Amino acid sequence: MHDIRIVRADPAAFDAALARRGLPAMAGSILEQDATRRAAQTAAQELQARRNQISKEIGQARRAGQESSALEAEGATLRGRMESLEAEAKAADQRQVALLEALPNILDAEVPEGRDEADNVVLHQHGTPPVLDFPARQHFEIGEALGLMDFAGAAKLAGARFTVLRGALARLERALGQYMVALHTGEHGYEEAAVPLLVNDATMYGTGQLPKFREDLFRTEDGRWLIPTAEVPLTNLVAGEILAEDSLPLRFAALSPCFRSEAGSAGRDTRGMLRQHQFTKAEMVSITTPDQSADEHERMTRCAERVLTELGLVWRRVLLCSGDTGFASARTYDLEVWLPGQGAWREISSCSNCRDFQARRMNARFRPKDGKGTAFPHTLNGSGVAVGRALIAVLETHQQADGSVAIPEVLAPWMGGLSRLG
Template sequence: MHDIRAIRENPAEFDAALSRRNGKGASDAILALDEARRAKIAAAEGAQAEQNKASKEVGAAKAKGDEAEFERLRALVGEKKAEVAQMQTEAKELDAQLTAMLMELPNLPFDDVPDGADEADNVELRRWGTPATYDFTPKEHYELAGVIPGMDFEAGAKLSGTRFVVLSGAVARIHRALAQFMLDTHVDENGLSETWTPVLVREEMMYGTGQLPKFGEDSYRTDDGWWLVPTAEVTLTNLVNGEVVEQSTLPRRMVAHTQCFRSEAGSAGRDTSGMLRQHQFEKVEMVSITHPDSSRDELDRMTGCAEGILQKLGLPYRTIVLCTGDMGFGARRTHDIEVWLPGQDTYREISSVSVCGDFQARRMNARFKPADSGKPQFVHTLNGSGLAVGRCLIAVLENGQQKDGAVRLPEALHPYMGGKTLLSADGQLV
């Protein structure tokens, strides 16, 4: 959420930054509503002062025996009391309208974010690795002979409908090994704190990280009012919801492996084959809570953590910075990492790392107490995939594929596979 004081102080700057996201400013409507709210609060305070003054004078009139003045003042007290109550109600309604308006607006991009309308305007930062060449036509993951026995989309559809899958046997073990490998790397080498969190959250937690109110259709809500998390960003970030933490505890760097749930609203017809876009999937999510001065550097550090997983697995990738028209709602700058998929002959997103500044912190009222004992300030938050487990499975299977449909596994996974190095063409680990 945005700082109303900053909008008041420099509406033109706010509009210029916001227009890079959605093509238009919003300060006029915001400030008009804010002015009406502040005027109503001031009027309520004035009426409250008159009420207090009349209340004091009531007793004096009674003591003097001035019945007429006593009755006039008593009526005035009642009138002002009702007036104050009405104005306070109206001020609260205007405040709710202002909050709702601010809640709907996306975060403001950093100055170094490229302008653009959509993914075509994203800018590549770097590449790592060289895609392998094959003496055969590479297949997609679900077409590989060794994968077919352990990846059952028909069973998933029978159990739950489209965009679900049942993994079994060797494929399920590779999937599990990838998640374990990611967690171990982030904890042992990258200094993240492993955290286990619920996947059902209260509605206010979804508001805190920006999934609500605008993107409710993208997630699942239970009849009891809980929401299924679209990513552990929701739970990890909200651990500081409503808190005032000590500056000495920052940065807080966390990682969690969870099930994630997305309705994929608006993606009808996209990536319907294979595991690329599922309603239920797993991610290893990184979240950092930082001091404002270090959040931009933290974005680069977290991007490096995600890239390091792919490097250890020997998977070629490219890293891009998203343009203003392709960034997520809560981000100020986002780095996407796209892994090479030979079966599709293209790079596909496997991680998205974003710095949100104080945007989420304001929604959550998450602050830190400065070391100099000054006034509490809002923390900065960051989140990123480290990585999407299912998509990493796809990349491992496709990049390691052999002509007969077997899959050679990355060396980094061998210790997690009991020393096995190959998914054979008949679906066995050998």
């Protein structure tokens, strides 16, 4: 959500910021509703002042035994006009909010210009894509050959974009998730949380999923929503709260199933596990002060990068361009991993600084140490990382010529001594 004071202060700058995202000018429409609301409120306040005066005059007239019916009639008329003005102000406010809540966050000045992912900027790379001395296979070819990845069985149970993992491959997926959470909580200072997988409208609204991304979500018959990421409940833990500055930063981590309709992905990544309706992800969320958020963003991204390094994967950090940065984010780093079977880089983590955009929607605040009023904290979120995509990357990166897959040593504590699939 945007601060209306920023729109009022410099409408041209606000429209210029929207233009970076390829959006039309909106300041004029927003300020038109703002002016209507303020004018109606001012007029209602003036009428209220007159009503207060009338009440005094009626009291004086009655005490003096004088006729007050004309004053009473005027008061009734004013009351009707006030109700009309209050309704007008409320309607204008609702129209203004509807305009503001549909607009994405203002981009950081350093976000590069661009239309889509082709214009993203690679900042650095860890490792070199390996050259295998045998034909590289994709993850689904590996999994099916091992008899441990079952797409037909999943389709029978639930339809397309689901997978059944069996045996050691199911254990490997579980090991990846457990390893990630253990790392983030044990060494990176995140507090583990087990969160609801079903949330209400207000929770989805607070992080920006509603109303814009309604079609990308799954909704239950009783009006709840399946979470698309644990970012949603983790960030909303501070919704409506006033935090002490000394308590910040707050850092939460959760390993949870995630559910997405993939409404805009028809025909994309239809084979394999890359784009599923249900997947598991380790999520990191930070709540911090504005002056700490840039450093926290860097820190969070390094936490995700460590996961990829310890898994022996080849990865790179990418700064998303203006046309590819998400709705709630001011600045996003994507971590992309090299998949030898595909011969391509694929996203495995996104780490975003949302600044005060989500905090305003959630009405989350903190009280500065000087005790003067309250301020909005900054919220950050990052995949630490997507477990299904990590599984894909491990299978394709560590595949062997004989069809087996070497298991990264870092997963040994969760694999019961198993060092190889196959």
